[in-house]
Amino acid sequence: MAYYSIFPEKDTTIYSHHNRSDLNTGNDEILELVKEKGSTNNLYYPSRILLQFSNSDIQLAIAKSNNFTSSLELFSAEHKNLSAEQSVEVFPLSSSWNEGTGKYSNLPISSNGSSWLYKDNDSSKTKWLTSSFGVGSTGSISTTVSITKGGGEWYTGSLFKGTQTFSNADSLDLNVDVTNIVQKFSASINASQTYPTGIPNYGFILKNSDTIEENVSSSNGTLQYFSVDTHTIYPPKLTFKWDDSIHEKQSSAKLEGDLSVSLYNNKREYNKNDVAKIKLHVRDKYPTRQFTSSSNYLNSGYFTTSSYYSIRDAHTEEVVIPFDNYNTKLSANNDGMYFNLYMNGLQPERYYRILFKHINNDGTQIYDDNYHFKVVR
Numbered sequence: 001m002a003y004y005s006i007f008p009e010k011d012t013t014i015y016s017h018h019n020r021s022d023l024n025t026g027n028d029e030i031l032e033l034v035k036e037k038g039s040t041n042n043l044y045y046p047s048r049i050l051l052q053f054s055n056s057d058i059q060l061a062i063a064k065s066n067n068f069t070s071s072l073e074l075f076s077a078e079h080k081n082l083s084a085e086q087s088v089e090v091f092p093l094s095s096s097w098n099e100g101t102g103k104y105s106n107l108p109i110s111s112n113g114s115s116w117l118y119k120d121n122d123s124s125k126t127k128w129l130t131s132s133f134g135v136g137s138t139g140s141i142s143t144t145v146s147i148t149k150g151g152g153e154w155y156t157g158s159l160f161k162g163t164q165t166f167s168n169a170d171s172l173d174l175n176v177d178v179t180n181i182v183q184k185f186s187a188s189i190n191a192s193q194t195y196p197t198g199i200p201n202y203g204f205i206l207k208n209s210d211t212i213e214e215n216v217s218s219s220n221g222t223l224q225y226f227s228v229d230t231h232t233i234y235p236p237k238l239t240f241k242w243d244d245s246i247h248e249k250q251s252s253a254k255l256e257g258d259l260s261v262s263l264y265n266n267k268r269e270y271n272k273n274d275v276a277k278i279k280l281h282v283r284d285k286y287p288t289r290q291f292t293s294s295s296n297y298l299n300s301g302y303f304t305t306s307s308y309y310s311i312r313d314a315h316t317e318e319v320v321i322p323f324d325n326y327n328t329k330l331s332a333n334n335d336g337m338y339f340n341l342y343m344n345g346l347q348p349e350r351y352y353r354i355l356f357k358h359i360n361n362d363g364t365q366i367y368d369d370n371y372h373f374k375v376v377r
Contacts, residue, residue, distance in 0.1 A: 002064065002065065002240075002242050002243075002327065002340060003239060003240075003241055003321045003327060003345060004061050004064060004239070004240045004241075004344065004345060005073075005238065006053055006054075006058070006061060006237065006240075006345075007237050008051045008052060008053055008203075008228040008235070008237075008238075009053060009057075010051065010203075010228070011026075011031060011051035011052070011227050012024065012025050012028070012031075012050050012051075012100065012113065012114055013028065013030075013031050013032050013049055013104075014049075014050065014115050014150075014151060015036065015047045015115075015116055016045040016116045016141070016148055016150070016151060017036045017038065018038065018039075018148065020036075021115065021116040021117050021148050021150065022109070022116070022118060022121060023102065023110070023111065023115055024101070024114060024121060025103055025104045026098075026113045026114070027101045027103050027229055028102075029226065029230045029231065030077055030224050030225070030226065030227060030230075031049045031051070031074065031206075031225045031227045031236075032049070032222060032223060032224045032225070033047060033048070033049060033088065033206065033208055034046070034047050034219075034221075034224075035047075035213075035216075035218070037219065043146055043216040043217070044216050044219045045147055046208060046212075046213040048152060048205055048206065049206040049225075050097060050203060050205055050206075051204055051206075052093075052201070052202060052204070053201070053203065055185075055201050058182065058186065058201065061240045062182075062189075064240070064242070065242035068179070068240045068241060069240070069241050070179045070181075070240050070241075071177055071178065071179075071239050071241070072162065072176045072178045073174060073175050073236065074173065074174040074225040074226070075225060075226050075236075076172040076174075076224070076225060077224040077225055077226050078222075079221065079224065081219065081221040081222065082222075083220045083221055084167060085166070086172075086208075086212075086223065087165045087208065087209040087211075088163070088164050088165075088206055088208060089161060089206070089208070089209055090161070090162035090163070090176050090178060090205070090206050091160055091162075091181075091207075092154060092160055092184065092199060092201075092204060093154050093155075093204065094137035094139075094199070094200075094202065095129070095152075095153040095202060096119065096120075097113075097114040097152075097202065098113045098119065098120040099114065100112050100114060101113065116128075116150045116151050117148065117150045119152075128140070128151065129153050130149035130150060134153075136155050136160075137153055137156065138153070139153035139154060141213065145214045145216050146216060147213075147214075147216065151207075152205045152207075154205050155199055159181075160184070160199075162177055162178045162181065163176070172223060174206075181204070182238070184198045184199045185199065185200075187199075188200050189201060233313070233347040239345065241327040242327065243327060244340060245305075245330065246331045246332075247331065247332050248332065260283050261280060261282050261358075261367035262280070262281045262369045263278065263280060263281070263354065263371040264279060265279055266373070268372070268374065269375075270343045270373060270374070271343065271376060272343050272346070272348045272376065272377055273343065273344060274343045275340055275341070275343070276341045277339075278309075278338060278339055279336060279338045280336060280337040281336065282336065306359040307330045307337070308324065308325065308328045308356065308358075309330060309354060309355070310323045310328065310354070310357065311352050311353070311354060311355075313352060313353075314351035314352055315350065320345075323357050343375050346375045347375070349374075349375070349377065351372050351373070351374050352372065352374075352375065354373075356368075
């Protein structure tokens, strides 16, 4: 099974607050959806998040499978004073933008990149459109509220929208299905003409719902996420998932009951660009004694097709790749059971642990051989 993740080439937060409408934060370690209180009034001004993944990275991922799903994932850094329910929307941007090198804390403020007012605030000072948008796109904010127009341009419609709604009690990590959007990127990236059936990849914009943004009398709290500039193991990522499992007809035995699962002939260290074929050794935990010239402990069989893998960070114990009944199935052939693991989606210079799950008539069993491996640069 396959999980294949790529990381942004750029990201930033843009702020509508009147003191920060031309502020660039392209070098910040935090992305945030926040409504800041005005310095001269009691109104609350929203922010939005921009991020983009490279065309070449997307193309490489898509080339591995036509039958993929894709999710945009951001990891919560902190949240403050949240309302009972949050709704975050994701759209594909319809205009290019410049990340910049500014930070929220810079004094005087840095404005050498995208902001609420500008898509490129270098010498060109190109403003975001606030009317007469291109075909199928929109932007800005309602004219009925006291917020400066700007804040990006994006494609609209059900095929161009991803949404995640959660309450304060939920995990505040974002994991939004953007398959339809990425498929549109794919059509334009791989086309011989200019966007004949797709849209250009200018990245994504993340925002609160219009209802939340335009309620200027309420803050609604703060959602903060790690950016691509983070020094943690939690940068945003775009994850592609597909079923690449193969079950060939085997000469080895199909095993059930009390089993032993171990990993053998696998390396302890992998390069971040490697695709590793991780092999399993599956046998009866207590094989029947027989008078043979070889040990029954060396005989390897295979599970049923209801068998899966999961990857955890060896230090934090956080689940990096969860057990997935479709996308983390194990494969099997005459050499035994295995799966392919793409190291590019794992943070380098860290150790990881592999677990297995097998479902049969006796229930669900989890196997942990305490096998660790390291990803290096």
